[in-house]
Amino acid sequence: GAVVSQHPSRVICKSGTSVKIECRSLDFQATTMFWYRQFPKQSLMLMATSNEGSKATYEQGVEKDKFLINHASLTLSTLTVTSAHPEDSSFYICSASQRTGQLLHNQPQHFGDGTRLSIL
């Protein structure tokens, strides 16, 4: 089955550090990947849609300069949390759908295992 690998699984760093999280589709091509944020005991909130070869689309309230997204290939999207602060501590999860010739719905998304980010 389709596998999405997310790395690292856990990051602990000091305030002011920039942190990069990678999301890879291992056995399929993903034109579009999605980045979510999840606080403890809460649901997933979509942060942005990452499109291969073009700019990401950010949800309202998400700072694009704070959360930099790069989708340079059909199998890799990265999320960089710039100058992270304690309030950025959260669980970040990416997902991807298999590439299709057109924008098709009714396909499941495949999720990475998430990255636990802790800013001291």
Add this chain to the structure above:
Amino acid sequence: SQQGEEDPQALSIQEGENATMNCSYETSINNLQWYRQNSGRGLVHLILIRSNEREKHSGRLRVTLDTSKKSSSLLITASRAADTASYFCATDAVGSARQLTFGSGTQLTVLP
């Protein structure tokens, strides 16, 4: 994006019993999906039901969809301790670029 609501927020049952979770949403949808999340892990896709479908089965899972009421339910039959997890519904809204809007989730605990 507006989150959907799920109920109950938490459910605790004995092994062998059935578990039912409900989900309500607000928009017109292409499909509704159910996912499972073990603590501190990513999400695992369980089942997808299209907007023109009313019921779907997969193993011990049964999903219903009522688009007139904008609601869905997930039934897990003959539950096992290993079913303990959080369960989320997610909608793929009409007009969306395949983004999913997740419900608030149900924490299921199956006691051995």
